[in-house]
Amino acid sequence: MxxxxxxxxxxxxxxxxxxxxxxxxxxxxxxxxxxxxxxxxxxxxxxxxxxxxxxxxxxxxxxxxxxxxxxxxxxxxxxxxxxxxxxxxxxxxxxxxxxxxxxxxxxxxxxxxxxxxxxxxxxxxxxxxxxxxxxxxxxxxxxxxxxxxxxxxxxxxxxxxxxxxxxxxxxxxxxxxxxxxxxxxxxxxxxxxxxxxxxxxxxxxxxxxxxxxxxxxxxxxxxxxxxxxxxxxxxxxxxxxxxxxxxxxxxxxxxxxxxETLALRMERHSHNALELARWLEQREEVARVYFPGLASHPQQVLAERQQRLPGGILSFDLRGGQAAAWALMNAVEIFSRTANLGDAKSTITHPASTTHGRVSAEARAAAGIGDGLLRLSVGLEHVDDLRADLARGLEAAATAAASSGA
Missing domain, CATH: 3.40.640.10 (Type I PLP-dependent aspartate aminotransferase-like (Major domain))
Incomplete structure (x- = not known):
């Protein structure tokens, strides 16, 4: 019983x-x-x-x-x-x-x-x-x-x-x-x-x-x-x-x-992601940020109607394509280079060569997944440390983009 x-x-x-x-x-x-x-x-x-x-x-x-x-x-x-x-x-x-x-x-x-x-x-x-x-x-x-x-x-x-x-x-x-x-x-x-x-x-x-x-x-x-x-x-x-x-x-x-800790975690994930998304939008190395909590997101109003908070996932396009994206990934020290998401640890991945690597180039293009796209699963670390880590990566991305002539 x-x-x-x-x-x-x-x-x-x-x-x-x-x-x-x-x-x-x-x-x-x-x-x-x-x-x-x-x-x-x-x-x-x-x-x-x-x-x-x-x-x-x-x-x-x-x-x-x-x-x-x-x-x-x-x-x-x-x-x-x-x-x-x-x-x-x-x-x-x-x-x-x-x-x-x-x-x-x-x-x-x-x-x-x-x-x-x-x-x-x-x-x-x-x-x-x-x-x-x-x-x-x-x-x-x-x-x-x-x-x-x-x-x-x-x-x-x-x-x-x-x-x-x-x-x-x-x-x-x-x-x-x-x-x-x-x-x-x-x-x-x-x-x-x-x-x-x-x-x-x-x-x-x-x-x-x-x-x-x-x-x-x-x-x-x-x-x-x-x-x-x-x-x-x-x-x-x-x-x-x-x-x-x-x-x-x-x-x-x-x-x-x-x-048992889901509600607390989702609030912190969302808070950290929103701060990073706003900061990334101001960086010249970044062509576009994709995050439903931003005013620049074309469906922000719909997201606010359906969701209590914007969540912890954001993506951004780098100027410089794959060379810049890979340089950023290789330069970060806190973000884990892994395809998983939703972890307490922040993670970073290059969708075009990993999670969507087996999808045809035509299908990736139709879905808007370019070679310069990076996806972040923003974790529970202090947001200032995450920002500093990405700043280091963006410097490496800018150098790679200049070297490739992008």
Missing amino acids: TEKSEPHGKWRPETLAIRAGVHRSAEKEHAEALFLTSSFVFDSAEEAAARFAGTSPGNIYARFTNPTVRALEERLAALEGAEDCVATASGMAACLTTFMGLLQAGDHIVASRSIFGSTIQLLQNILGRFGLETTFVALDDLAAWRRALRPNTRLLYLETPSNPLTEIGDISALAAMAREHGASLVVDNCFCTPVLQQPLALGADLVIHSNTKYLDGQGRTLGGAICGRKELLAGPRNFVRTAGPSLSPFNAWVQLKGL
């Missing part, structure tokens, strides 16, 4: 991130318990048969259910205002599970072309081989989304803010479009987390997370999640239980602890 958590219908996100999904065992532990077991025992043959038949609640096998994983699912569902949540082994596993759980051969997807490079690869090069077709459109062009719809369109998919240019998609408008067409709207909420943005409240049908990023918050584990209506999640849950891209209990436990 376990002690159920208290009702949390009126709790605020800061409280939900700490208290939702708590089911204490008979040991009365204060921290969430970690259930490291592959299977569960039955009191009788009759109970085993009932569990497998689905007529009796309880655990069978950790690929199906695990108390630690379920605690994380309940907490994320509460944070997103969802009926249910399905946890997966990674963010990309969450994407795959969504597509495989909702679609079949012959179905059509409309997706923003401004999404994670691996998601583009999944849609084009893997799912495309199995009869699923995807049309990519500009995230901010609602007319293009509508033109792309077909009679067999079953799903609309976007990231907002987008990776890496922080473009903003109008969730409410796209949700209305999807409903009118009889399709589902799926929103990747990785950059904002439910603390800053709640797509379901804006009309989305499902929300996807890479728990690896801000939800963990310290770059320790892989994980993913899908949140939404229980009925709509039946297919994805069955796919996880059958195909096995399930989240490990240990990773779920780490992510549960990470959620």
Whole structure:
């Protein structure tokens, strides 16, 4: 027997991130318990048969259910205002599970072309081989989304803010479009987390997370999640239980602890990113800064309507192209040169040669990802130290640009 958590219908996100999904065992532990077991025992043959038949609640096998994983699912569902949540082994596993759980051969997807490079690869090069077709459109062009719809369109998919240019998609408008067409709207909420943005409240049908990023918050584990209506999640849950891209209990436990500081972290990430974005806009080495908290962002008003804060991801174009970008990356000392984001540590990456390196040059150009673009995941260090680190890098970038004649 376990002690159920208290009702949390009126709790605020800061409280939900700490208290939702708590089911204490008979040991009365204060921290969430970690259930490291592959299977569960039955009191009788009759109970085993009932569990497998689905007529009796309880655990069978950790690929199906695990108390630690379920605690994380309940907490994320509460944070997103969802009926249910399905946890997966990674963010990309969450994407795959969504597509495989909702679609079949012959179905059509409309997706923003401004999404994670691996998601583009999944849609084009893997799912495309199995009869699923995807049309990519500009995230901010609602007319293009509508033109792309077909009679067999079953799903609309976007990231907002987008990776890496922080473009903003109008969730409410796209949700209305999807409903009118009889399709589902799926929103990747990785950059904002439910603390800053709640797509379901804006009309989305499902929300996807890479728990690896801000939800963990310290770059320790892989994980993913899908949140939404229980009925709509039946297919994805069955796919996880059958195909096995399930989240490990240990990773779920780490992510549960990470959620406890999520609200505090997102405020600091956003504060630091805004200060750096404003400073970068004043630097002559920088051609353009992409950050939804800036007045220069073309969708700042929409971002303010959908998001509580602008988040911790910003990108900027350097004068001097790849030579300048790589020189800056090689000169910084605090920013970690890694493709991960959402970490307490600030990170820097060159999307054209890393996260979007397998995307064709034509597709990168269409998405606005140039050779001089750098993406920052602004961490929790002191902003003055981060600014000084980038200043050192910008000096190196200017020297590289002069040497190349750019």
